[in-house]
């Protein structure tokens with residue numbers, strides 16, 4: 001299976017990018033294909049009507065978005081690593097979900113991983129669960145991961161604290177569950193029932 005890992009920080013040296021790369025190593029060590037889309041390094045314009053084909057605006061999307069859209073369509077599962085910024089997801093990640101409204105990630109298993117330098121990280125879980133699925137149609141796992149005190153997490157091969165040791169166990173458990181959801185939802189898409197022009201957008 002192929003897993004897309006999208007990291008949502010705007011900061012090139014942000015912790016979310018580091019966590020995304022750490023997960024990439026873990027997922028590939030589990031024998032899966034994976035790649036990272038680090039939004040701090042990808043310059044995507046904000047959504048405009050070119051995405052709906054408006055003549056004077058549409059050309060740029062061919063170069064800037066379509067290659068990513070194709071990669072996302074080919075992926076079978078999506079991990080979203082989202083920092084908590086002012087109690088929400090950063091604008092580039094919100095924009096990503098505006099762009100993902102044309103069957104790129106629909107009816108695929110999605111795993112939320114949020115990142116906080118302190119003890120927060122729950123606000124973006126709530127935001128992603130409630131505000132990022134209507135048209136993207138990504139199916140979040142009931143399990144999610146919150147990486148608190150991120151600077152101390154996953155730095156060394158051995159866990160530095162009991163909290164980190166438990167979190168590592170939870171990561172292993174959650175990834176196992178995730179892979180099974182990825183397989184199960186592939187069957188759902190292959191059934192053909194999710195294909196619809198009439199109901200392309202959710203209610």
Ligand SMILES: Cc1cc2nc3c(=O)[nH]c(=O)nc-3n(C[C@H](O)[C@H](O)[C@H](O)COP(=O)(O)O)c2cc1C
Pocket residue numbers: 009010011013014015016017083084085086087088115116117118119120121150
């Ligand atoms: C603009 C901004 C706002 C932030 N707001 C919060 C916040 O509301 N809650 C929180 O726990 N951490 C907050 N942080 C700290 C991040 O949790 C911290 O930077 C962490 O490393 C994840 O972000 P990063 O991937 O950009 O590094 C904020 C950081 C930035 C840059």
